[in-house]
Amino acid sequence: MTAVTRNPIGRLTLSAALVLPLAAMACGGDESTASVREAEARSVTPIRRVEPTTTLVVRTPSGTPVPPKATPEFETAADAYIAGEFRAAATMYKVHVATTPDDALGYYMLGLSSWKAGDFTGAKEALDRSIALNPGSAKTYFNQARVLLDLKRFSEALETIEKGRGIDSTTSEGVRLTARAQAESGDVEGALDTYRDLLIRDEADAWGLNNFGMLMLDRGEFLEALGPLARAVQVRPTAPLFHNNLGMALERAGYPITALRHYELAEQHDSTFTKAAKNVARLRALITEGTPVDEVSVPQLAEQFRGKVKAWKEGLPRIEVPPIDLR
Numbered sequence: 001m002t003a004v005t006r007n008p009i010g011r012l013t014l015s016a017a018l019v020l021p022l023a024a025m026a027c028g029g030d031e032s033t034a035s036v037r038e039a040e041a042r043s044v045t046p047i048r049r050v051e052p053t054t055t056l057v058v059r060t061p062s063g064t065p066v067p068p069k070a071t072p073e074f075e076t077a078a079d080a081y082i083a084g085e086f087r088a089a090a091t092m093y094k095v096h097v098a099t100t101p102d103d104a105l106g107y108y109m110l111g112l113s114s115w116k117a118g119d120f121t122g123a124k125e126a127l128d129r130s131i132a133l134n135p136g137s138a139k140t141y142f143n144q145a146r147v148l149l150d151l152k153r154f155s156e157a158l159e160t161i162e163k164g165r166g167i168d169s170t171t172s173e174g175v176r177l178t179a180r181a182q183a184e185s186g187d188v189e190g191a192l193d194t195y196r197d198l199l200i201r202d203e204a205d206a207w208g209l210n211n212f213g214m215l216m217l218d219r220g221e222f223l224e225a226l227g228p229l230a231r232a233v234q235v236r237p238t239a240p241l242f243h244n245n246l247g248m249a250l251e252r253a254g255y256p257i258t259a260l261r262h263y264e265l266a267e268q269h270d271s272t273f274t275k276a277a278k279n280v281a282r283l284r285a286l287i288t289e290g291t292p293v294d295e296v297s298v299p300q301l302a303e304q305f306r307g308k309v310k311a312w313k314e315g316l317p318r319i320e321v322p323p324i325d326l327r
Helices: 008-017 031-044 072-082 086-099 104-117 119-134 137-149 154-167 172-184 187-202 208-218 220-234 240-251 256-269 274-286 298-313
Strands: none
Touching: 072 104, 086 104, 086 119, 104 119, 104 137, 119 137, 119 187, 137 154, 137 172, 154 172, 172 187, 172 208, 187 208, 187 256, 187 298, 208 220, 208 240, 220 240, 240 256, 240 274, 256 274
C-alpha cells in the first residue's frame, strides 16, 4: 500500500489551482485530448529529427526496395520539413511530385507536410495517391487515418486503420490509433478496452500507458489516471510530455508538490516545452517553501499499476482499485 502523508493545506492549494482557467494549463482545447493527439503526432514524425527517406519504405511487387526519386525539390523539401517549415515543404513536394508522378514516397511526404501545415484535405489527397502507388505500406494507412480523424471522419478512419493493421498486425501503432479513433468518436469504454488489450500484450508500451491515463484524466478519474501515467514516466523517464501529463494528474488528485516536481522535470528535458513552463510558474506561485502538503510515491504508483496489468494478463476479474489509500 502506498504511503501518503495527509495535510489539509495540500487540499487548499489544490483548490486554488483548480479555479484557474484551463487555458493556464493548456494552450487551447482540452489538455487531455490535445495530449493524446500530440502523442500520436510525435510518435510518427518528430519535428526535430525526421529522416524522410526512411520514414516510408516503398517496394516493388517483388519486394525490392525502391529508393526515393532524386530531385532538388525533394532534398530541399526534406530540409524544410525537418526545420518544421511545413507549408514550405508541402509547396516543394508538390513541385517534386509534378515532375515525378509515380513516386509514392514523394506523395507520402507531401501528405505529411500538408497535414502538419493544417491542410487536411490536401493531405488526404496526397496520401490517397501514395497508397495507390504503394498499397503495401501500413504506415501510410495509419497516417491517412490520422488525417481522417482530424477531418472528424471517424468511421473511415477506423476502416483505414484496419487496412493498415491487416498489413502489419505486429505494430502497436495501429492498436493505439484504433483506441484514439474509438475515443474521439465517443466510444470511450471501447477505447479503454483497446488500451487494456494493448497493455496486456506489452505492459511497457509508453504511448499506450500515457494515452490510457489521459483518457482517465479526461473523464475526471484523477486517481485512476495516476497509475498508468506514473508507469509511462517509469518506462520513458526523459519524455517531457509524459512528465507534464503526470503532473496534471497529480495536481488534480491533490498532490501539488509532487506535480510541481514533474512539471519541472518536463521543462528540464525540453526547455522549449511552453505548457510545462507555464505549469511550473503557476504552481511555484501557489506553493511556498516549507508549506506542508500531500506527497505520494510515483514509483509505487507505477508498480501498483504493473500489478493491475498482470492481473488483467492472468485473466483475473477487472476490479478497479483506487491507486492510493486516501485514509
